[in-house]
Amino acid sequence: MSETSAAAALWARYRAAEPSPSADPATLPWNEVLATVLAHKSVRSYLPTPVPPGTLELLIAAAQSAATSSNLQAWSVVAVEDPERKGRLSEFTGSQRHVRDCPLFLVWLADLARLDRIGKDHGSPLAGLDYLEVLIVAIIDAALAAQNAVVALESLGLGAVYVGAIRNRPEQVSAELGLPPLVMPVFGLCVGYPDPEHPASVKPRLPQGAVLHREQYSLDATRQPIADYDAILQDFQREQAMKPQGWIDLVRGRLETVAALKGRDRLRAALQSLGFALK
């Protein structure tokens, strides 16, 4: 893993002279952790090999090591290995094959139920739980935790892909997993050993000029990097024998119509039906 140099890892991530044309990657610090993080690929084809005993617990320890707002630890996770349950969850997430085929499917939860019961057990309901802010705290907690688990599992040779489509039909996911009120399925995560016959690739990202601002934000500064990236992404797609689409078209296709949200336009109503007041 650490045999990959900074220069090679940065090239794969940007397909351009990044972080900046003037920086010499040979002078950047480099280690096993950076190599693991920079090499991330979303894995959608898995071997049937189960995740070894003890590994899930190690990943959860990694997840729990992430920061959590005020130590509230407002997240939980359901680990699903039962093939029939994975099959049903696959149906709820747009029939994604990898949700069914991965040996371990983790559903990450923004969890206010555990906090709610503490309030009720002690005779004083927690008024804060009614607010959008606290749901956002829980979503962030869940995301920080999950990303730590992803870094950890990738260091062990496992692969993963996030499944945002878990939010297509939150009520069905909630019923399937027996979730109490005030628990939101945030995203799924397929976990398993990557199938070497269908290798994933490092996907190029926007030039840093489009995402990193100094002292103040400048929308105008992002225009040229975005145009550059549109071409970089099409080159990458051609190399992958995919139809070249470019980023601008991708963005428009995903967000132009409400129908493209695949049911997630009703997320607010779904959250209310799961007990969130969203004040």
Added chain:
Amino acid sequence: MSETSAAAALWARYRAAEPSPSADPATLPWNEVLATVLAHKSVRSYLPTPVPPGTLELLIAAAQSAATSSNLQAWSVVAVEDPERKGRLSEFTGSQRHVRDCPLFLVWLADLARLDRIGKDHGSPLAGLDYLEVLIVAIIDAALAAQNAVVALESLGLGAVYVGAIRNRPEQVSAELGLPPLVMPVFGLCVGYPDPEHPASVKPRLPQGAVLHREQYSLDATRQPIADYDAILQDFQREQAMKPQGWIDLVRGRLETVAALKGRDRLRAALQSLGFALK
């Protein structure tokens, strides 16, 4: 770093026989990445030493290597080093000393403005941007990216602490950073070299029985682990010469009243004033 064993790292994280009394940590896989992730501490005291040239760009490359929903990359970051600006941001975040004193303060943004302009540049507004779902996508994108940066910076001997209080006064933060509409400050992140005279400690977390569920969620299964944790946390607090409070009291104190949200009860109104329709 890798000299820390799995057993020692797990003990520091749980102060109990975790992941489970029956698991032998000596049989768990272990590497530099796991050691880095498990050793996370929130750092609130920094040396004035600046972050070395090129390091910020490396951290952003790590951040951009995180997964992003549909490759929309709906986040940005503003890097603040100007002492006066850090001072003002400190005022907006409850006068946290470390926001002022850290050499580098990163404000992570859920960014729909970049996408919005693509729609407008191409003559078709993006209807999806009006929905709560897409803001949540952007918040998750920002959190996954930031956590990758945290893991990366910790591997380089730097430390960090998340600053959720950036959401206390979103409009002021937005004005200070020159944010356009449809950009939400999600959290801040102090970055710098930890002051060895004020070392941070690994904070114990809930037993895994309170956060990890198998196949289906069980709220009842969490009661005993929570009671155990309440005692573990008080022992830790005594060891740290802090007033022992316990977790149950912490949760109640943070969430029992609307006043405890420190202004964040109006986050929804603030987001609407920043241009989010939250449909």
